[in-house]
Amino acid sequence: MSMFIDTVDVNEVEEISGWGVVSGCTTNPLIVANNASIGGKLDLKKRVMSIVDALKKPVSVELLSEKAGEMVEEARKYHSWNREYINIKVPFSADGLKVINVLERKENIRTNATCIMSFNQALLAALAGATYVSIFAGRIRDMGYDPAPVISDTAEFISSRGLSSSIIVGSVRHIMDVNDAFKAGAHIVTVTPDILRKMLRNPRTEETIKEFNDKFHSAREKGMIS
């Protein structure tokens, strides 16, 4: 079980990678557009390369084209930026499956099948050879369905068939979604820096540390500890 970070904010990647808990990074066009609207003009290649340099772990970059031929060309371009760490996020569709099959089995380029909302889609992505199968828990819940069976059925399918895909659960809205995803069988959960920071916090932990330190300092001030 591992955690990825879902962001294109390099400062956050640099800071949080120091915690030693992040095994990869996921990005998507919406995250890129939202980040650009905060920080001015964003150069996608420079931004992705800064994340790769800061993390030195797998980084998913998502395709924007929708036809298989153009998608393969676009994938080759992103992969050429860094052949060791960049993998290609392929939006789920029939063309997407063709692209996953070609990239994984003919071009030795790792893929991340994305925007997956159902077990049927997840099993097709795994059979096509995707390295990562990204199930969007929050968006499944937005439609009124429970993402847990989608995750657990996919985990069972991958393991019973001896497939090599890893399930990434994304679209995480609350810290309990992380617990639920791992309990259902996710191999990886990708979360925003904001969710990662919320995972740190517990008022009882903070109170306890303060209680220990206050008592120690007060005893030392009284000369009881040298």
Ligand code: E4P
């Ligand atoms: C995961 O790879 C996606 O980038 C992301 O988690 C999507 O989340 P959203 O539903 O908040 O857009």
